[in-house]
Amino acid sequence: MIQLRMPQSIHQEMRSDLCRSHPYAFERIGYVFTKPAGESVLVATGYQSIPDQFYMKDNSVGARIDHRAIALAMKRADVNKEGILYTHIHNKRGLPIFSRDDRADHPNFIRSFRNAAPGMTHGFLLLSTDKMMARVWLPQHESPIDIFRYTIVNLPLSLNISGGFLI
Amino acid sequence: MSARNNRQSFLGDNLDDVLETCLIGVVGLGGGGSQIVQQLAHIGFKNYVLYDFDKITDTNLNRLVGATKQDVEEELPKLSISERLIRGLLPDARISCISKRWQDQPDNLKTCDIIFGCLDGYQNRAELESLTRRALIPYIDIGMDVRNDKNNIPRMFGQVFASIPGYPCMRCYDFINATVLAKETLAYGDAGIRPQVVWPNSVLAGTAVGLAMNLVMNWTGKCAEQTIYYEYDGNKGTIKPHVKCDMPSKACNHYKLENTGDIVLGRN
Numbered sequence: 001m002i003q004l005r006m007p008q009s010i011h012q013e014m015r016s017d018l019c020r021s022h023p024y025a026f027e028r029i030g031y032v033f034t035k036p037a038g039e040s041v042l043v044a045t046g047y048q049s050i051p052d053q054f055y056m057k058d059n060s061v062g063a064r065i066d067h068r069a070i071a072l073a074m075k076r077a078d079v080n081k082e083g084i085l086y087t088h089i090h091n092k093r094g095l096p097i098f099s100r101d102d103r104a105d106h107p108n109f110i111r112s113f114r115n116a117a118p119g120m121t122h123g124f125l126l127l128s129t130d131k132m133m134a135r136v137w138l139p140q141h142e143s144p145i146d147i148f149r150y151t152i153v154n155l156p157l158s159l160n161i162s163g164g165f166l167i
Numbered sequence: 168m169s170a171r172n173n174r175q176s177f178l179g180d181n182l183d184d185v186l187e188t189c190l191i192g193v194v195g196l197g198g199g200g201s202q203i204v205q206q207l208a209h210i211g212f213k214n215y216v217l218y219d220f221d222k223i224t225d226t227n228l229n230r231l232v233g234a235t236k237q238d239v240e241e242e243l244p245k246l247s248i249s250e251r252l253i254r255g256l257l258p259d260a261r262i263s264c265i266s267k268r269w270q271d272q273p274d275n276l277k278t279c280d281i282i283f284g285c286l287d288g289y290q291n292r293a294e295l296e297s298l299t300r301r302a303l304i305p306y307i308d309i310g311m312d313v314r315n316d317k318n319n320i321p322r323m324f325g326q327v328f329a330s331i332p333g334y335p336c337m338r339c340y341d342f343i344n345a346t347v348l349a350k351e352t353l354a355y356g357d358a359g360i361r362p363q364v365v366w367p368n369s370v371l372a373g374t375a376v377g378l379a380m381n382l383v384m385n386w387t388g389k390c391a392e393q394t395i396y397y398e399y400d401g402n403k404g405t406i407k408p409h410v411k412c413d414m415p416s417k418a419c420n421h422y423k424l425e426n427t428g429d430i431v432l433g434r435n
Contacts, residue, residue, distance in 0.1 A: 003278070005303040007333050007424060035428020037302035038277035043428045044303075081431035119431070151280060153303045153332050156390035157382050159189060159280060 002121075002147050004034070004134060006044035008154035017049045018089040018127065025055045027062040027089065031073045032125055033082040042121060042136070042147075045082055048072060061101050063088065070109070074116035083120035084113045085134060089127040096128040098135065106144075110137050131160075171211060178386045185383050190214040192279035192304075194269050194295060196245040197221070198230035198363050199285035199309050201252070202372035205232050208253040208260070210380070215253065215262045216279055218269045219245045230365040270294065277302040281379050284308040287361070289347045296330050296337055300422035301429070306330040307379055308337070309371040311399065313362035323401025325367055326409070327374045329382070331395060338421045340396055340411045367401050374399075374406055 010032065018028045031048040054069035073084045086109055090096045098106075106124060113122035114137075123136030123144065134147040152158035168176045169183050176182065191212050193200050196219040204217070222242045223234050231245065233252040246264040253260050265272055276282060282304055284295050292308055299306035311325030330336050337343040374397055381390050396409040 007303060007427075009333060009424070035431065037428050038274040041277050041302060043301075045425060045427045080425070082428075151303075153305070154391075155331055155334065155382065155393050155395075156385035157280070157305060159185060159383060 001149060002040050002042065002136065002138075002145055003149040003151070004042045004044065004125075004147050005037070005151045005153055006032070008152055010044045010047050011152050014047045014087060015089070015127065017047070018087065022055060022063070023052055024057055025063040027091075029055075029063050029065055029069070030087045031076075032085040032087050033073075033076060033080065034085060034121065035082055036121065042083065045080070046076075047087075048076065070112055074112060077113065077117040077120065077122075081117060081120065083117065083136075084122045085125040085136070086113075086123070087125040087127065089129075092128050093130050094128055095131050096126040096133060098124065098126055102126070106135070114139075175210070178380065179384045182384065186211040187213055189280045189383060190216065190278060191379075192216040192218070192276050192282035193249075193285065194218045194276070194282065195285035195287075196231075196249045197227065197285060198232075198365065198368045199311075199372055200283070201230075201232040201234070201245070201249060202368050203283050203285065203309070203376060204249045205252055206372060206376045208256040210376070211257065213257060213260050215260065216265065216275045217246055217249055217262060218265045218267070218276075219249075220266050220268060221245050223248060230363055230368060232365075273298055277304070279304055281382065282306045283375060283379070286310070289343050289351050292337065293343050293348065296343075297422070299330065300332055300336065301427055303332045303427060305332070305379075305382060307375045309368075309375050311363070311367045311371060311401070313364075313401070321362070321402075323364075323367060325371050325399035325401065327371055327378065327397040327399070327406075329375075329378050329393070329395040331382075332422070332427075334395060334419065335414075335417060336419045336421050339419050340409065340414075342396070367399060370406055371399060 017030050022028055029050055032044050033046045034042040035045050037043045050069045054065050056064040056066050058064040077084050110122055119139050121136050121138050123134055125134045135144045137144050150160040172182050193204055222244050223238050225239055228234055233248050246266055250262050250264055263275055282299055286292055296306055308328045313321050313323045316322050328337055381387055381393055394408040396412050397406050398409040399406045
């Protein structure tokens with residue numbers, strides 16, 4: 001089982017950024033960067049907000065970003081040897097589920113992320129207003145794995161089972 | 168809430184879930200570690216990763232909880248004694264027993280939600296804290312010692328330290344520093360007889376377990392204000408927040424977020 005640990009500072013920065021309104025996109029996108037800690041744990045090392053001007057005007061989806069936004073993540077992943085989690089939020093409570101549009105975009109992003117850091121785990125982190133889940137591709141694996149176990153590291157510790165925070 | 172948890176239901180509605188899923192690491196199962204394991208098992212934690220490579224001897228019987236004279240005669244590993252203690256209370260507990268130095272097989276520790284360290288020496292502690300910081304795991308360290316003062320009176324002292332990623336570490340509070348590490352290196356191979364008794368370990372283990380319970384349950388509602396460094400004075404019979412807890416800076420400059428995770432070298 002893969003699990004994700006994230007310091008509260010990154011968790012807070014991520015949620016604050018993704019909840020901001022955008023001049024024309026319906027939602028925001030960000031990147032959480034990770035490194036492995038052993039074989040079955042991913043630890044979050046940072047969050048990257050995407051500048052407003054890197055969003056494309058496309059009313060057919062919640063948000064679409066251009067090549068500059070993707071390059072932003074790829075550069076950091078390459079330099080720091082990190083994995084990339086493309087992150088956005090669905091403004092509902094409960095365990096979030098990737099939409100059909102989300103899933104359709106996954107292969108292209110994964111291809112780009114793997115070009116930048118082929119040995120790292122990449123994927124997508126989806127937040128709701130109170131929970132989150134992730135879908136990740138391990139290096140050299142074609143099928144993704146869904147992550148439901150998370151810990152937000154703080155005082156107190158927020159342990160999670162099956163996508164729901166215990167605290 | 169299960170019937171077993173009836174008397175501790177005040178800890179929170181999610182107690183059953185936490186006890187069922189939380190994975191606890193305990194490194195070192197001597198005087199301190201055996202008491203921590205005992206208390207965790209009584210509380211009802213179901214999942215453990217235990218490290219100890221030592222076998223019990225006569226000299227351990229004064230403080231190793233759960234041990235018997237028979238265990239000494241059979242030269243039982245300390246791991247087996249802790250496992251027996253847990254299974255006596257929780258027959259279906261999931262326990263990984265690792266009979267090695269933790270440094271020789273660290274990956275099991277990285278899956279833990281909380282790690283207790285009951286180790287000898289500063290270097291050992293520094294290395295374990297470094298691993299837990301990299302893996303973003305709260306690490307709770309306990310230890311005690313007895314040394315004679317200038318009047319040749321034994322002074323018993325100890326500490327409980329919770330090293331929480333994002334908060335001050337053992338180096339921030341100067342519990343670990345270059346001087347103590349250098350002294351330890353110079354004294355390598357000259358450990359002598361290290362005085363140890365059972366009752367201070369009870370105080371330290373109980374404080375550490377209480378701290379962990381607030382960390383996972385926040386039953387006080389004030390976990391954000393939790394004391395993370397306690398000092399124990401065995402001569403006075405006191406345990407209290409260390410004076411350095413009042414220092415103004417709450418940020419750690421020794422373990423930076425960008426250094427989190429395993430070290431990845433070269434083209435990945």
